[in-house]
Amino acid sequence: MSENNEKQYLSFRSAFIGAIARSWYDEEYKEKFTSAQSSQGKGLLNFLQENPASESTRFFNPWKNLAIQFRYPKLVWNPVDGHKWLGDNSGIILNIPKIPDDREKSAELLARYYNVFPTFYGLIKTPIDAKLTYDTLSEEHRCIAALKDKDSAPLSEYSRLTNLYDVDMVGYTDETMRHFSAVVMEAVALYWRSEEFRNELTPEGEDGRLDVEGYVSDKSPVLSKWLDFKNPWNMNIMFRYDKNFTLESGDIDKDYIPDNIICLAYPEAPSNEQDKQSDLLPMALANYNQDGSILPFSCS
DSSP states (O other): OOHHHHHTTTOHHHHHHHHHHHHTTOHHHHHHHHTOOOTTSOBHHHHHHHSOSSGGGOOOOOBSSEEEEEEEEEEEEESSSSSEEESOOEEEEEEEOOOOSSGGGHHHHHHHHHHHOSSTTOOBOOHHHHTOOGGGSOGGGGGGGGGTTOSOBOHHHHHHHHOOSOHHHHOTTOHHHHHHHHHHHHHHHHHHHOHHHHHHHSOTTHHHHHHHHSOOOOOHHHHHHHHOOOOOSSEEEEEEEOTTOOOOSSOTTTSOOOOEEEEEEEEOOOOOTTSOHHHHHHHHHHHHTTSOSSSTTOOO
16 A cells, blocks of 8 residues: 555545545445445445555544444436535434433533544544554554553544644644533533433434434524534534433443434535536546635535
8 A cells, every 4th residue: 555545554544535536437336325325234334444446545433433324315407506515414413311300410421422532533443442453554654553451532632642634634723622612511411400402402303303304403403592502514413312321330331322313415526418427527536625724524
């Protein structure tokens, strides 16, 4: 593998765009790619790790508690009206921990939640977590062995020590992302003590809809109303309450920690009767990739 490819080895963005491009001409690959959204697994993250589009887009899933799945209806390319993709925004489903039985421990449990999800990406795996062998890593990346005595590492620390990830992908150093993380922490605290807020953020019966339909309505307006948060992204923000998510033991290896889920829509290969499809593909792919460096998997 070349030096340039080694540097991109763990890049989700590169692997994801490569998989989209390949799926536009390889029907067998497309079938596997678009059916990788199992609600019981990591979805696209596992798929990209096990089925790289090419040798230059090899990928290792770095996140401990994140899944990325195709849940929205497919996107359609519109080459006439501003070269835009038409369809739903992407979205994210965030899990709210169980309301503490002992309210005196609420602050401690909230701190544990933030330790697990410093951003909605969650924590990054260590080599021990991933059971990586020495040969799996390039020489440039073998410095992660220094983290072998740790069970997990926040995104900022891991990225600073190893330089494995682009800052724009990880997002932890981005001010907007940090602000959103603080808002989510406020939302969890308010959810635990306000029934009115709970009823607006996770209405009764909506969790069942989430399981059946794959996604629910955007709760950005609720966050704006209660916490004065203005959603800066073309991304729906959704929540679900998980009574099994307790964080009671204080040991993240023993506690049940559900995955946050990034919800996407598969972009169908563009076609136009007046143009050759092959001429449209590069333009469509470039437009899909341009929506922003912090959230490199959304299309507006």
